Amino acid sequence: MxxxxxxxxxxxxxxxxxxxxxxxxxxxxxxxxxxxxNADLSAMLAVALTATIAFVIANAFPLMTMSVNGRQTEATLWGAIVASYDQELPLVAAALTISLIVAPLIEIVLLLSVLVPLRAGARPLGFSWIMRAIHIMRPWRMVEVFLLGVVVAVVKLMGLASTVPGWGSFGVIVMTFALATLGSFDPVALWRRADEVRA
Amino acid sequence: MTRAIEIGLVACESCELVMRAADPITGTCPRCGERIDRRKPNSLGRPLAFLIAAAALYVPANTLPIMVTEQFPLHRTDTILSGIAFLWSEGSWLLAALVFSASVLVPMLKLAAMGVLLFTSARRSSWRPRGRTKLYRVLETVGHWSMLDVMVVALLAAVVQLGRFASIEPGPALIPFAGVVLMTMLASASFDPRAIWDHVGPRSVHERE
Known part of the structure; x- marks a missing residue:
C-alpha cells in the first residue's frame, strides 16, 4: 500500500x-x-547547508544599525530577545526564541542529520524520531515573518534616525528562502530512500 | 473517488504511511511510531475552546498600548491601530497596509472564518465543501503572519536604547496580542478539515463546480 x-x-x-x-x-x-x-537529495543537502550558513550570519551580525548624533546602536536577533526579556516580557522573549532560533535551528540540524547519512547511503540514526520532530517543529518557525518585521522596523525608524540594514538581515533573507525550499520536500521520498538503504 | 474511512484505510499523520486499520484505532504507526487516528481527537470542542480564548484576548490586544515611545520631550503611546495610522501619516502607505493586514485583518478574518468552519461542521452542513477546505488552507497559511507586530516591537525596543534621548518600550498589549495569534494558530491546528467532507454525499461535490 x-x-x-x-x-x-x-x-x-x-x-x-x-x-x-x-x-x-x-x-x-x-x-x-x-x-x-521528489527533490534531488544532493540539491536538498546543498540548500540545507546554505540555510546553516545563513543561520550563523543572521545570528552573528547586526540586523540593523542606527545612528543618532554620532552614537550608534545595533540590533541583533539575540538583542531583540534580550530586550523583550529586560522589559519584563519573558513570555514574548520565549516566543521569539522558539520561533526565530530554536525552531529553525532544530529543523536545520535535524534535516542535516537525515540528509548527510542518506546521501552517503546509510540509514540515519534515530531516523523516525527525527522525521517526527521535524513534522512537529515546522509550524512554529516564523523566520519569514521576522524578515518582514525587520523591514517594518527599519522604515519606522527612518523618521527617528538614520537606520541601515546590516549583514544579519541578509542572513535572515537567505535563511527564509532556504527554509521555504526545504519545507516543500515530500517526507515520503525520504522514507522510501531510508527503507531502500536498510534493505 | 473513495474516501479512506469508507475502506478502512488510514494514513500516518507524520510519515504518511498508508495502512489498513480496524475501528476503534489504537496504537502507533509501525514505521515511525506516531499515534494513529482516523480523525483529530475532539476536533470541534478543542478549536472552539481556543477560538473563545482568542476572541477574549482580542479585546485587550487592541485597546491597550502595544508600544511606548519616549523621544524627549515627546511621549507617545501607541495601540496597534494608532501605530498603523502613524505609519500611514508618515507616508508609508504600503507598510501601513501590510501591518494592517497582518495585525488587524488577519486575526479578525481568522476568528470569523474559524467560527464559520466550526458552525458548519457542527451542523453537518454540505455547503460548499471545496470552498470551506480552501478557506481552511488559507487560515493555515496566514496564521503566523500576525506575529509581525510582536517582532517589530521587540526589534524596535532592542535597537532604540539611547538612554534619555529616545527609547521604545513594549506595551501591555503585546502579550494578549501574541496570545491571540497563538490561540488562533492552535484553533486551526486542532480542527480536522476532514470533518467538512464527512457529511458530504458523493454527488454533491460536483454540483458546486
Missing amino acids: GELAICRYCDTVHRRADVSVRATARCVRCGSPLYHG
Whole structure:
C-alpha cells in the first residue's frame, strides 16, 4: 500500500504517480496539495547547508544599525530577545526564541542529520524520531515573518534616525528562502530512500 | 473517488504511511511510531475552546498600548491601530497596509472564518465543501503572519536604547496580542478539515463546480 496517498484535507484515496521536481500533485476532490515532486537529495543537502550558513550570519551580525548624533546602536536577533526579556516580557522573549532560533535551528540540524547519512547511503540514526520532530517543529518557525518585521522596523525608524540594514538581515533573507525550499520536500521520498538503504 | 474511512484505510499523520486499520484505532504507526487516528481527537470542542480564548484576548490586544515611545520631550503611546495610522501619516502607505493586514485583518478574518468552519461542521452542513477546505488552507497559511507586530516591537525596543534621548518600550498589549495569534494558530491546528467532507454525499461535490 506504499503507493497510495490519502488527502489530509478530505480523506480521499489516490494512487501515487510520479510528479516532476517542483510540481505539486493535487487532490481530485478538494484541490488541496497532496505531495510535491521528489527533490534531488544532493540539491536538498546543498540548500540545507546554505540555510546553516545563513543561520550563523543572521545570528552573528547586526540586523540593523542606527545612528543618532554620532552614537550608534545595533540590533541583533539575540538583542531583540534580550530586550523583550529586560522589559519584563519573558513570555514574548520565549516566543521569539522558539520561533526565530530554536525552531529553525532544530529543523536545520535535524534535516542535516537525515540528509548527510542518506546521501552517503546509510540509514540515519534515530531516523523516525527525527522525521517526527521535524513534522512537529515546522509550524512554529516564523523566520519569514521576522524578515518582514525587520523591514517594518527599519522604515519606522527612518523618521527617528538614520537606520541601515546590516549583514544579519541578509542572513535572515537567505535563511527564509532556504527554509521555504526545504519545507516543500515530500517526507515520503525520504522514507522510501531510508527503507531502500536498510534493505 | 473513495474516501479512506469508507475502506478502512488510514494514513500516518507524520510519515504518511498508508495502512489498513480496524475501528476503534489504537496504537502507533509501525514505521515511525506516531499515534494513529482516523480523525483529530475532539476536533470541534478543542478549536472552539481556543477560538473563545482568542476572541477574549482580542479585546485587550487592541485597546491597550502595544508600544511606548519616549523621544524627549515627546511621549507617545501607541495601540496597534494608532501605530498603523502613524505609519500611514508618515507616508508609508504600503507598510501601513501590510501591518494592517497582518495585525488587524488577519486575526479578525481568522476568528470569523474559524467560527464559520466550526458552525458548519457542527451542523453537518454540505455547503460548499471545496470552498470551506480552501478557506481552511488559507487560515493555515496566514496564521503566523500576525506575529509581525510582536517582532517589530521587540526589534524596535532592542535597537532604540539611547538612554534619555529616545527609547521604545513594549506595551501591555503585546502579550494578549501574541496570545491571540497563538490561540488562533492552535484553533486551526486542532480542527480536522476532514470533518467538512464527512457529511458530504458523493454527488454533491460536483454540483458546486
